[in-house]
Amino acid sequence: MIRVENVTYSYGEEPILEDISFNEEEHGITAIWGRNGAGKTTLMKLLAGHEKPNRGIVEIMGTAPYNRAEVVQYVCYMQEEHPFNNIWNVKDALRFGQYYYSNWDMDMAKRLLKIFKLHDKMKISKLSKGMKSALQFIIGISSNAEITILDEPSNGLDASMRKKMYQILRESQEEHPRLFLISTHHIEEIQPICDSIVVIHDKGAFIHGSIDEMREYGIWLAGGKDKIEEVTDGQNVLEVSKLGSRLKVMVDVPFNEKWKETASSHGLSIEKVKLQDYLLNKTEEVE
Numbered sequence: 589m590i591r592v593e594n595v596t597y598s599y600g601e602e603p604i605l606e607d608i609s610f611n612e613e614e615h616g617i618t619a620i621w622g623r624n625g626a627g628k629t630t631l632m633k634l635l636a637g638h639e640k641p642n643r644g645i646v647e648i649m650g651t652a653p654y655n656r657a658e659v660v661q662y663v664c665y666m667q668e669e670h671p672f673n674n675i676w677n678v679k680d681a682l683r684f685g686q687y688y689y690s691n692w693d694m695d696m697a698k699r700l701l702k703i704f705k706l707h708d709k710m711k712i713s714k715l716s717k718g719m720k721s722a723l724q725f726i727i728g729i730s731s732n733a734e735i736t737i738l739d740e741p742s743n744g745l746d747a748s749m750r751k752k753m754y755q756i757l758r759e760s761q762e763e764h765p766r767l768f769l770i771s772t773h774h775i776e777e778i779q780p781i782c783d784s785i786v787v788i789h790d791k792g793a794f795i796h797g798s799i800d801e802m803r804e805y806g807i808w809l810a811g812g813k814d815k816i817e818e819v820t821d822g823q824n825v826l827e828v829s830k831l832g833s834r835l836k837v838m839v840d841v842p843f844n845e846k847w848k849e850t851a852s853s854h855g856l857s858i859e860k861v862k863l864q865d866y867l868l869n870k871t872e873e874v875e
């Protein structure tokens with residue numbers, strides 16, 4: 589469905605993305621995570637055909653998307669600040685969706701308007717940040733596009749609305765299997781509904797894999813300094829804090845039986861690191 593091969597892209601002299609590659613062959617929900625300015629939006633623009641790679645191949649359903657109108661039949665891309673016409677109301681935005689996307693579901697769009705407390709006649713220019721995010725999300729879901737790309741869809745939404753959003757996303761994906769690519773800073777919240785994850789950092793440092801595997805990684809060990817040093821010898825230690833004579837360290841290994849036994853036999857406490865903390869530390873190490 590998506591092929592990105594050895595892609596490099598720069599706005600100026602310095603590349604933002606450098607020699608990145610990943611394929612997405614299956615339907616599902618993929619989270620795109622990275623720190624501010626890492627290049628998430630840039631990657632999404634390349635996939636939606638808004639930008640052209642300087643080097644490498646980007647393909648959507650076998651076609652390079654840049655400047656290809658026909659790719660619209662496969663891709664719905666909702667940008668973070670989607671440029672709606674200023675004089676439009678909510679109904680106009682839904683009509684725009686109906687016009688562009690051949691599998692558009694107007695009944696779904698109307699149902700979602702109620703859930704997110706939006707009305708046909710509301711002027712888009714007067715919507716709050718969260719309401720505008722909700723409208724963009726509604727268009728993304730109702731498009732039923734084979735590939736739906738949502739840039740920071742939860743921007744400005746409160747916790748209860750975000751919860752509804754994740755639930756709708758998963759249900760919609762199960763009802764109409766397709767590929768969602770979703771950039772987010774709320775990785776801890778969205779990870780339970782995701783199948784895979786893309787982590788962008790520092791140009792070429794790029795990870796793509798199953799979220800189940802990624803979730804397994806990262807443990808906290810706490811206990812006596814000597815014991816900690818003994819068991820972490822040769823391991824990738826991502827964070828260290830001193831608690832008097834004790835140490836607490838984050839180690840880049842899976843939270844599995846082997847490590848639970850090692851911790852127990854050395855009198856150390858062990859805990860799983862949250863995915864968000866793990867990724868923050870993981871992307872710290874190559875800076």
Ligand SMILES: Nc1ncnc2c1ncn2[C@@H]1O[C@H](COP(=O)(O)OP(=O)(O)OP(=O)(O)O)[C@@H](O)[C@H]1O
Nearest residue numbers: 599600604622623624625626627628629630631771
């Ligand atoms: N049109 C542009 N012209 C020049 N530089 C740009 C342009 N758009 C983005 N950049 C730069 O490219 C880098 C990556 O930006 P991008 O928006 O892709 O990051 P992001 O991961 O989506 O960030 P955020 O999480 O803050 O939204 C940043 O350094 C940004 O300043």
